[in-house]
Amino acid sequence: MKSDYLKKLPLKTKLSRFFMHWFLLTLVWFGFTNTFAAQEVLTGLIVTAMISFLSIRLFTCCDLRILSPGKILYMLQYIFVFLIALIKSNIDVAKRVLSPSLPINPGIVKFKTKLNKNFAKMVLANSITLTPGTLSIDIVDDTFYIHWIDVKTTDPEQAYKEIAEPFEKILLKIF
Amino acid sequence: MSILEIIGGILIITGSLFLFLGALGIYRMPDVYNRLQAGTKATTLGAMSLILGVGFLMPGWILKILIIIIFIAYSNPISSHALARAMHLRKRFMFFKNEEIDAYKEIDKNNNPEK
Numbered sequence: 094m095k096s097d098y099l100k101k102l103p104l105k106t107k108l109s110r111f112f113m114h115w116f117l118l119t120l121v122w123f124g125f126t127n128t129f130a131a132q133e134v135l136t137g138l139i140v141t142a143m144i145s146f147l148s149i150r151l152f153t154c155c156d157l158r159i160l161s162p163g164k165i166l167y168m169l170q171y172i173f174v175f176l177i178a179l180i181k182s183n184i185d186v187a188k189r190v191l192s193p194s195l196p197i198n199p200g201i202v203k204f205k206t207k208l209n210k211n212f213a214k215m216v217l218a219n220s221i222t223l224t225p226g227t228l229s230i231d232i233v234d235d236t237f238y239i240h241w242i243d244v245k246t247t248d249p250e251q252a253y254k255e256i257a258e259p260f261e262k263i264l265l266k267i268f
Numbered sequence: 269m270s271i272l273e274i275i276g277g278i279l280i281i282t283g284s285l286f287l288f289l290g291a292l293g294i295y296r297m298p299d300v301y302n303r304l305q306a307g308t309k310a311t312t313l314g315a316m317s318l319i320l321g322v323g324f325l326m327p328g329w330i331l332k333i334l335i336i337i338i339f340i341a342y343s344n345p346i347s348s349h350a351l352a353r354a355m356h357l358r359k360r361f362m363f364f365k366n367e368e369i370d371a372y373k374e375i376d377k378n379n380n381p382e383k
Contacts, residue, residue, distance in 0.1 A: 124331040183286055183313045186306050190293040199302055203371035215346075222345035223312055228305050229345070230352045230372055238372040240301045240352065247371070 107149070109156035114145035116160075154212035155268070164267050171263045175220055178259075182225040189242070200244040204253035206235050206261065213268040220260045227256055276324030283318030286310045300355050308348040315340050 118141035126133050145152070158164075189196060208214050218229040218237065226242040239256060246252055293306025316337050323333035356372055 121335055124335045127328070127331055179309075179313055182309045183289075186293060186309050187286075187289045190289055190296055190306060195296060195298075197297075197302060199299075201301075201372045218349065219342065219345040222308060222348055223341070226305070228301060228308065228352060229349055230301075230356060231349070240305070242302060242305050 106156060109158070110152055111145055111149055113156050113159070114149060114152045115142055118145055154210075159267070167263055167266045171260070171267065174259060174263065175223070178220070178224040182223060185225040196243075198243050199240065200247070201230065201238055201240050202244065202247055202249070202252045203236055203238050204249040204257065206237055206253075206257065208235075208261065208264060208268065210268050213264050217257060217260055217264055221256060224256070224260075272324050272327065276321045279317050279321030279324060281321075283314045283316070283321060286314035286317065290314060301352055304348045304352055308344055312340060312344045315344075 119137060122137040122141055123129075126137065206214060206217065208217060214232055214235075218232055221227050221229045221237070221239060228240040228242075230238045230240055232238075237257070239252070241252075241256075245255060287310065290307050290310025293310060294303045297303045297306055319333050319336055319340075323330045
């Protein structure tokens with residue numbers, strides 16, 4: 094990774110990212126310490142501020158704008174859609190594993206995504222891995238390569254509609 | 269037994285059931301990609317459900333447990349992606365049948381910008 098790409102960013106973006114990073118690390122700190130005693134809070138704030146200052150160039154996913162109420166509503170909707178897909182995919186795996194004839198028809202298909210941020214692509218790839226019958230193998234620029242346990246189509250557009258559309262609709266609104 | 273303990277017990281049993289199904293899937297599936305499919309999905313929901321069950325039994329730990337669940341959902345698919353990609357780049361196309369459906373073959377190892 095280029096270490097000097099930060100210098101090209103405006104100060105406002107840098108500060109916004111820094112505070113977002115600090116906020117997330119503070120949430121993790123309070124989750125793990127599980128107490129609100131004054132010294133714990135003070136130590137946590139100082140330590141997380143130092144860590145987020147030192148590792149700011151590794152944190153490229155988002156800044157404070159992601160905390161707007163509309164985006165948080167879309168995030169909750171995304172988590173809901175994702176959990177339903179996760180449970181469905183587990184029932185799907187259970188059905189395939191337990192049926193004596195092992196009904197699989199595997200292959201690797203590809204499709205193009207409309208997302209342009211790397212973090213959003215990673216979230217989409219993770220979600221695709223946990224949805225029924227699909228496993229994301231690689232992302233090259235904007236092309237996703239997906240292993241599909243039951244190939245219905247090899248056409249990229251059709252595959253996009255079958256696999257990625259419900260997630261990408263929401264992700265495009267968040268990122 | 270309180271209602272929280274009953275919910276926790278049910279969640280732990282469900283989680284272990286899914287983990288068992290994942291293990292069975294790894295045993296029954298014919299090649300590495302299908303094994304990863306079964307393994308990743310079942311272990312993700314299995315571990316999440318099991319840890320959430322522990323959270324219901326021990327309500328004081330619930331924040332830690334939510335963080336662990338987020339980390340599992342974040343890191344499990346990445347490790348399966350790394351394994352599948354490494355297998356494909358080493359030319360192990362152990363396909364069960366219809367080997368021709370493989371769009372990823374167009375990626376040459378030498379063209380790959382990360383290599």
